[in-house]
Amino acid sequence: MKFIDRKQELEFLEKKYSSGEAELIVIYGRRRIGKTELLVHFSKGKNYFYFLGRLESREGTIRRINNLLMSHFKDFELAKRPISDWDDVFEYLARKSNQRLVVVFDEFPFIVERFPEIVSVLQDKWDALLRDTNMMLILCGSSIGMMEKHALSYKSPLYGRRTGQWMVDRMNVKHIRDFFPEYKMEDLILVYSVLDMIPGYLVKFSPTDRVWKNIRERILSKGEFLYEEVEILMREEFRDPSNYMSIISAIAGGATTFGEINSITGLDKSLLSKYLYILDRLHIIERQFPVTTTLKSKLKGKKSLYSIRDNFFDFWFRFVFPNKQELEEGKVDDVLETIKNEIDSYIGFKFERFVGEIISDLVGFRATKSGRWWHKDKEIDIVALNEQTKQILFVECKWKDRVNAKKIVKELAEKSSFVDWCNEEREETFAIFAKSFSNRVEEFEGRRVYCFDLKDLERYLGVQVVTQFRTEKDKS
Structure with missing residues (x-):
């Protein structure tokens, strides 16, 4: 290759x-x-x-x-x-x-x-x-x-x-089509959600086989390279990986706060802090803060959430590890059916990260900081901001068909008002990503709105840039 x-x-x-x-x-x-x-x-x-x-x-x-x-x-x-x-x-x-x-x-x-x-x-x-x-x-x-x-x-x-x-880190997501030139966009995002942009994993999937056949035969089948890959890597990195695997399994199962992880694993809090730090340092998990969090607040350690940084680790701990006994018994098709029933909710989170990697190219927005934002019961998938120009971009990602963009942008604008950042001088823009739209919108209350569906992303992977982000000065 x-x-x-x-x-x-x-x-x-x-x-x-x-x-x-x-x-x-x-x-x-x-x-x-x-x-x-x-x-x-x-x-x-x-x-x-x-x-x-x-x-x-x-x-x-x-x-x-x-x-x-x-x-x-x-x-x-x-x-x-x-x-x-x-x-x-x-x-x-x-x-x-x-x-x-x-x-x-x-x-x-x-x-x-x-x-x-x-x-x-x-x-x-x-x-x-x-x-x-x-x-x-x-x-x-x-x-x-x-x-x-x-x-x-x-x-x-x-x-x-x-x-x-x-x-050396993961490859840029825009190169995923180089590995699977015949796959449609939905399949490419599924592959990304399962394997991430790890070259050594991407080449294990056959570009001529359907995605689900690849998952069945190359991840879920005993004896295959990817079947025990995570366990092998963990044993190479740690003398005793059991506690680390318990922590990652808890995060894959939905535990995102220190308290939730502690409750599920039962580990001593000081030990858990140490293990989480090591897993973060090794880039297996990541500790996230709302994108507008100051350095001083980060040092206090409040409001942080944990997630699995590596998509393949996440997929393996969510779908392979808990079903290992069934897979060992040869019940591959039963496990595959379970995964198919749950995959959309799993991809929903990965779709956010996929978008986060390409959003700057798509709208021509140069962010100095980008990431999730949350406060109490409010959450925004991606907030990208430029601290020099005072521009801010709010992004919502919906892994659904026929999304009502008018409804989503109204909700997004409401949530954006809670984001405390350069409140009196910032220039706001919105973007919505979905599998498809029932309607699109280009403007909301004087602010620019971008709508991207899977067809737009298809064009991006071929053309690189779909549109251009413009400041108010550029428009005048």
Whole structure:
């Protein structure tokens, strides 16, 4: 399959490659996100050496890197006098770095697990030798916790040595059609709701099969790659994932406040706070505040809600984990029918996030902040604001057909009056998203209203921009 997107990441790497200086770059991000593919694509046409860390003996690792160096540099002297430790490795690579050389250590945490001393050795060799070479050294890893501990933390020996870092995250949602060119918009949003924009998951679905067939055969069927994927990832990240899984399961089931999660899990409050912090730091869940919340209020920690950041984790914990016994017994079709009956309410929340990722492009609105807003019994799906221009955009998302836009915008305008932000000088605009409309509206009480249905989103994925947001000054 062709390489898709990652324009920003490639620009960052190319900039570092062209710096003319020694570079020590940390690339990290969850598994299946496409880090290795990114580095392989970046390295094409360049002089580069790639080494993949894996779980093997210390002797096996040193022997393997010696053989790879011998093969890459065609240096058969290494057969007679092989490398014996990491001091030798870095000294050898330094000698080969008279011209620009890209060196990639992939799955770096696996190497550290077998060779805890490598971090200190690298610190010493960087200070004494490598920083004066033409080497671009890239440390790449999937365990976010391990990468932060050994390569990013101020306690790490490498702190202050690295010259750049990049967390590889989900792909932009506008590239989903590249994976499924024949799918209609409703199916694309279903795929997004189930798999997110994780390249390693998207390629597991067949673009020629119907979505529900993909879900049945590639997620719900025992033995398939995605069936136990979440459990495998959790065991790799945590020694004992049971409490973490209980927390995520509670959130997937609808518990969004600290009190609700505490009530369901029964965990000690101090332990729960610690676990939630770790899950948030690892980007598995996220702690949200109303978009207009000040930093001071956030520090107090009030009004926060928790949600699962990763759509696949959310889908798995909501539909696979609680039905694991039935799936183990082969009752796949029964579970599939249950999912079909509940999927619309699940997609409703994911549709909000889908819209949140593209809203700026659709209306040409440059937001400095964007997110959900709530206060007491009032809630708005998306509020995007620009703190410089004092523009604010209120967005309602309805995963329904034949939505009455006139009714929705009236309700949205009423709720917007409770949003306390630049009340006397702000310029308001509204947007409504739905599967389809029974009627549309372009203006409400002198304020611009945008209406987008699935056909509009289809055009966006092909054309990129549907319309343009204009300020009052532009209109005059």
